[in-house]
Amino acid sequence: MSSQQTFRLGILGSGKGSNADAIADGCASGKIPAQVAVVLSDVAEAGILQKARARGLNAKFIDPGKFRTKLDDAAEVAFIKTLQEAKVDLVVLAGFMRILKGEFLRVFKDRVINIHPSLLPSFPGLDAWKQALDYGVKHTGVTVHFVDQGIDTGPIIAQETVAILQGDTAEMLHKRIQETEHRLYSKAVAALARGEVQVRGRQTIWKQS
Numbered sequence: 001m002s003s004q005q006t007f008r009l010g011i012l013g014s015g016k017g018s019n020a021d022a023i024a025d026g027c028a029s030g031k032i033p034a035q036v037a038v039v040l041s042d043v044a045e046a047g048i049l050q051k052a053r054a055r056g057l058n059a060k061f062i063d064p065g066k067f068r069t070k071l072d073d074a075a076e077v078a079f080i081k082t083l084q085e086a087k088v089d090l091v092v093l094a095g096f097m098r099i100l101k102g103e104f105l106r107v108f109k110d111r112v113i114n115i116h117p118s119l120l121p122s123f124p125g126l127d128a129w130k131q132a133l134d135y136g137v138k139h140t141g142v143t144v145h146f147v148d149q150g151i152d153t154g155p156i157i158a159q160e161t162v163a164i165l166q167g168d169t170a171e172m173l174h175k176r177i178q179e180t181e182h183r184l185y186s187k188a189v190a191a192l193a194r195g196e197v198q199v200r201g202r203q204t205i206w207k208q209s
């Protein structure tokens with residue numbers, strides 16, 4: 001990307017889209033030096049698409065095909081093609097509930113990031129805040145990481161702890177985790193857009209700005 005061009009984000013999500021919304025806010029206010037080029041979902045009626053359309057962003061549903069937890073071959077091709085046509089520099093997973101592997105990660109090598117609602121490597125997978133609550137840990141948190149072939153295993157870009165308070169319900173804890181997510185993801189995407197984060201093996205290195 002030349003220094004004249006705006007860094008372009010492709011955001012993928014399956015749910016209500018609060019992280020995508022926070023990132024779009026950051027782009028609109030200039031806190032994130034990037035633009036949302038496209039928002040894609042595997043769920044036709046997902047809030048993430050409705051929120052993106054309400055902002056006038058380019059938002060599309062792509063049929064994920066016959067599998068429950070991954071994209072079928074035709075869907076993978078369609079996601080890749082749409083992101084390439086939108087000339088995205090970074091693929092931002094924001095509650096995208098399908099596993100991306102193989103060709104997708106080859107095409108966007110070191111350019112796919114995810115947010116996960118726990119301090120990885122603790123509590124990978126679904127409903128991580130509920131897993132933390134059930135386990136009885138006193139602190140959980142949020143992780144932003146590059147996506148690799150594993151499930152929630154890629155190199156960690158940023159983490160922040162969230163305390164579990166006495167009397168917390170899953171909903172109360174998830175609300176505080178999401179507030180942290182919106183701040184941490186925006187900060188990480190801004191640093192990546194400025195070229196301040198490099199990945200070397202499992203390590204990520206943040207340049208001082």
Ligand code: GAR
Nearest residue numbers: 015016017018019094095115116117
């Ligand atoms: C977020 O809490 C995100 O961490 C989680 O989905 C939620 C999406 O919320 N992702 C995962 O659990 C991935 N394993 P949002 O649609 O409001 O951004």
